Amino acid sequence: MAEYEACIMGICATIERKIKMLEVYGDSALVIYQLKGEWETRDPKLIDYRKLVLELVKEFEDITFHYLPRDENQMTDALATLASMIKVNKQEDVKPIRMSIYETPAHCYNIGEGKEKEDHPWYHDILQYVKNRKYSDQASKNDKRTLRRLAIDYILDGEILYKRRKDQVLLRCVDAVEAKKILKEVHEDVCGTHANGFTIAK
Structure with a gap:
């Protein structure tokens, strides 16, 4: 369920930015292949999650889902490394990480x-x-x-x-x-x- 929740949060954030074309990369084969329609969704707990994602998908002109094994996902590794370097006290406010978005691909x-x-x-x-x-x-x-x-x-x-x-x-x-x-x-x-x-x- 956590994988679906992360996917939904990411898609909702993208919709808020009024982005209409999106490529989704995920390291959960279960979630990605269910959303692509290649695998059946049998777990009753996941059916509602999948329905919600498919409703959100309608907001895009073009959206594709790609399975990316965890060991090939550099962004996830970088964020996990960054998270492990930060020590946060429960009493302190957590400041958001600022990320820049370029209009043109970096290469x-x-x-x-x-x-x-x-x-x-x-x-x-x-x-x-x-x-x-x-x-x-x-x-x-x-x-x-x-x-x-x-x-x-x-x-x-x-x-x-x-x-x-x-x-x-x-x-x-x-x-x-x-x-x-x-x-x-x-x-x-x-x-x-x-x-x-x-x-x-x-």
Whole structure:
């Protein structure tokens, strides 16, 4: 029940922030597979919890549930470590932990041309893993776990790396130089049209 309660609290917090697209990662196979409809919910205590979650799901335009084993969940490990470091007296007020939310995924901040190291594109480590199952020499145990999880969504066609979206559309990975060239062609030359932002993005 605790796993369902945590899931409900997280989804409610997301609804309050008016977020409409959500990916839920949980380390309870029971909860995740029941919510995905792959496992039956037989325990009478859990049926009401599942119904409540399915009602909350209607608030989203798109929501998906993913099972993530506990040993691969870095965020949970980090929060558990942080919690173990804090000593709280019952008489004291517990101050909330402040978290920053970025509009763009963190790895996108590393795509700048000046930040690409040694002529390697931002996706170099993913490419090497998908191609040869190799890690960089500096990769820690956590880095290797993260890389394995990221690589699931990437496929290699010859020498070209693609990221597979949820709708199975393949997105070609490009480095900073290629990205600039593509943007230039979109705004000039063949595609030189005054289209709206949404059309250009597509």
